[in-house]
Amino acid sequence: MERDSKIYVAGHTGLIGRSLLQKLREAGYANIIVKTRSELDLRDQRAVRDFFNIERPEYVFLAAGKVGSIQANRTHQADFLLENTEIQVNVLSAAHNVGVKRLIFFGSSCMYPKTCAQPMREEELLRGLPEETSLGYAIAKISGMKLVEYLHEQYGTDFVTVIPNTAYGPGDNFSLNEGHVLSVFLRRFEEAVRNNTSTVELWGTGLPQREFVYADDIADACMFIMNQPNLPWRTMNIASSSEVSIRELAELVAHTVGFSGTITWDASKPDGALRKLLSGERLQSLGWEAKIGLLDGLARTYSWYKENLKNQ
Secondary structure, X not given: OOOOXXXXXXXXXXXXXXHHHHHHHHOOOOOEEOOOOOOOOOOOHHHHHHXXXXXOOOEEEEOOOOOOOHHHHHHOHHHHHHHHHHHHHHHHHHHHHHOOOEEEEEXXXXXXXXXXXXXXXXXXXXXXXXXXXXXXXXXXXXXXXXHHHHHHHHHOOOEEEEEEOEEEOOOOOOOOOOOOHHHHHHHHHHHHHHOOOOEEEEEOOOOOEEEEEEHXXXXXXXXXXXXXXXXXXXXXXXXXXXXXXXXXXXXXXXHHHOOOOEEEEEOOOOOOOOEEOEOOHHHHHHOOOOOOOHHHHHHHHHHHHHHOHHHO
């Protein structure tokens, strides 16, 4: 990308899109296009087609989509499948039609088989069924990944899928019903401290292992990929290569916010996949590695949350 290249960031108000926009601006990219959902509904095929025909961006980051917690995914499978599929098909086809030079599409670690060998390598995709609790979301993301591959094979488009593990950071969704586990934990423990609550009950057993990637690291990886002259793969993980159990994560978050009470676990609630560690070998072989560790990232996220608490 040149500093004056026309760049479209789809989903700029979300966690990853927000970090991408900030990183691009800090790096001196000045010709950036963003649209709110009220300005451009990416589910509307005609509106998306007209937008691309008029603006004709050279580079696209497709970070828009419907995301949510285990509970949201398991109870709204149709919504996650339908909305994400609509957005992906509309944007990918319009980008292909106007000759976008390179596009980055965001997949999800939920795409991997439930019983996948760890750490999960890109070659394992489609070798088994994903976790049932997020199957609708996973199917949508898998279809987007395959469309990226097929457009390259059939038409030579230079599109690529990135699969970041669970993202977190400033600007995350801290909704108790829709947020991911780390952001929900942070809010639960902060509220417990503020309300002088002595016990916090959490879902599941706390035994599953998870990997978290700070949003700024994901944005940095995507800019790195976008600026590589030749990409040997159409699909690449973005990993921190560090994992923690949900129980350990709860203790780290509790310590970060100053909660000294009791943590209990409701084992009748679902755990999700028992382990989700991504292999970062492909991206590391190109020269990129994550920079922000979990403790540092947690502190930064909590600082942002305190400053923006009135908006949650």
